[in-house]
Amino acid sequence: MRLTRAPVRFDRADPGGGATGNGSELLLACDMSYASRERALLSQWEVGVGLVAGGGPMARLPRVIGRGRALEVLLSSEDIRGADAELYGYVNRALPDAELDNFVDATRNPDRLVRQVGDRQHQAPCE
Secondary structure (H helix, E strand, C coil): CCHHHCCCCCCEECCCCEEECHHHHHHHHCCEEEEECCCCEEECCHHHHCCCCCHHHHHHHHHHHCHHHHHHHHHHCCCEEHHHHHHHCCCCEEECHHHHHHHHHHCCCHHHHHHHHHHHHCCCCCC
């Protein structure tokens, strides 16, 4: 089945700036997420002020970025920049600010998304 005809609705997130605490939990609940390389800051700050992170990040982060990296994120309370978030797998892609809005807008149109991702990968991921 072509991705463009898949009977699925994707949730997208674009934290152009910061997504900490609950914002990060919403990001983790989305199917696809993108971040700004220049401005994005993601974190789970709760431990830094003596609280326990809610069930969302404790359950989702290990599945998304792996157990060891999730422990590091949850226990350190440090901010994660966009490029590092992409490297960890916290977001699908971290893009320059100039490209971010256009790329996220393309995710609303599956045909355009396949072409745009295909152009970046030098091959179409679905046919």
